[in-house]
Amino acid sequence: MSALLGKVAFITGAGSGIGRGIAERLARDGADVCITDIDLDGAQDTANLVTQLGRRALVLKANSASETQIAAAVASCVETFGSLDIAVANAGIARAAPVLEMSLKDWQDQLDVNLTGVFLTVQATARAMVQLRRGGRIVCLSSLAAENTGPMMWAYSATKAGVRMMVRGWAQELGSQGITVNAIGPGVIETPLAQGLAGEADGPIRANLEARTPAGRVGRPEDIAGLVSFMAGPDGEFMSGAYVLMDGGLRDARVAGAPSPEVAAEMGRHMAAGEARRRHLQPLLDERD
Numbered sequence: 389m390s391a392l393l394g395k396v397a398f399i400t401g402a403g404s405g406i407g408r409g410i411a412e413r414l415a416r417d418g419a420d421v422c423i424t425d426i427d428l429d430g431a432q433d434t435a436n437l438v439t440q441l442g443r444r445a446l447v448l449k450a451n452s453a454s455e456t457q458i459a460a461a462v463a464s465c466v467e468t469f470g471s472l473d474i475a476v477a478n479a480g481i482a483r484a485a486p487v488l489e490m491s492l493k494d495w496q497d498q499l500d501v502n503l504t505g506v507f508l509t510v511q512a513t514a515r516a517m518v519q520l521r522r523g524g525r526i527v528c529l530s531s532l533a534a535e536n537t538g539p540m541m542w543a544y545s546a547t548k549a550g551v552r553m554m555v556r557g558w559a560q561e562l563g564s565q566g567i568t569v570n571a572i573g574p575g576v577i578e579t580p581l582a583q584g585l586a587g588e589a590d591g592p593i594r595a596n597l598e599a600r601t602p603a604g605r606v607g608r609p610e611d612i613a614g615l616v617s618f619m620a621g622p623d624g625e626f627m628s629g630a631y632v633l634m635d636g637g638l639r640d641a642r643v644a645g646a647p648s649p650e651v652a653a654e655m656g657r658h659m660a661a662g663e664a665r666r667r668h669l670q671p672l673l674d675e676r677d
């Protein structure tokens with residue numbers, strides 16, 4: 389495929405999961421890719437996938453919650469590739485806790501990355517697009533959680549609902565510059581962030597999820613990447629201000645009752661793994677200047 393040949397894509401949080409899938413897909417479509425993340429190892433692995441596809445990759449350590457870091461990354465991208473045609477505000481975190489226990493730090497980190505980070509990414513990339521005068525395509529990651537919420541999820545949901553509304557305003561402001569802005573609402577996609585919800589292959593969480601999902605399977609980063617490719621490509625020209633849910637039909641599925649002991653045991657293991665990953669990434673997330 390070559391629908392994006394000659395285009396340059398800038399992706400935040402591209403060192404893992406959905407962001408990595410998007411980088412790979414856009415490279416497959418012909419784009420060169422600026423891969424930004426707080427985690428350089430993950431970003432480098434993604435860059436290797438992009439270069440194996442014959443496209444150019446630029447790895448940049450940038451915290452999307454930092455105005456200076458994200459502005460510097462956008463400047464490096466434009467300086468290196470001479471353009472910036474597609475921006476994907478993908479970086480996101482989830483800090484699940486009940487209201488009685490949520491720490492101010494966890495609340496604030498979610499706002500900083502999921503709302504301020506998306507705003508800073510869109511502002512910096514849109515400024516570059518306006519200056520380059522070639523139009524552009526911007527995609528922001530919202531979530532099924534923008535529509536459905538529940539215990540422990542409400543703070544994450546609030547940030548993702550905010551993304552849906554920001555995108556609608558930005559689409560109005562940037563349309564005259566030839567820039568479209570859209571949001572995607574993934575359901576449960578198998579990535580490190582959602583391991584506790586997606587479970588492992590052949591495990592009890594996965595079996596329960598597959599049984600409840602009309603599409604009969606868990607989501608994959610490629611599913612979301614295909615939609616980004618559409619929004620960024622020639623067929624997406626007339627789409628702006630949209631929010632597209634991609635969840636295999638899960639939104640309206642019956643909610644399961646209390647988890648079985650097998651599901652609860654698997655959830656416990658994923659929570660422990662998630663906590664270990666968080667301890668690794670938190671010091672990087674705290675580097676903002």
Ligand SMILES: NC(=O)c1ccc[n+]([C@@H]2O[C@H](COP(=O)([O-])OP(=O)(O)OC[C@H]3O[C@@H](n4cnc5c(N)ncnc54)[C@H](O)[C@@H]3O)[C@@H](O)[C@H]2O)c1
Nearest residue numbers: 401403404405406426451452479480531576577579581582
């Ligand atoms: N996986 C799902 O089921 C799911 C569902 C709905 C929405 N989403 C959203 O999709 C996006 C990607 O999620 P994922 O599942 O691929 O997560 P992930 O944890 O696998 O990947 C996220 C990447 O973002 C990076 N990151 C985190 N904070 C950052 C920051 N401040 N600056 C730069 N990089 C940062 C991490 O290092 C990681 O590489 C997120 O916005 C998430 O909220 C995911």
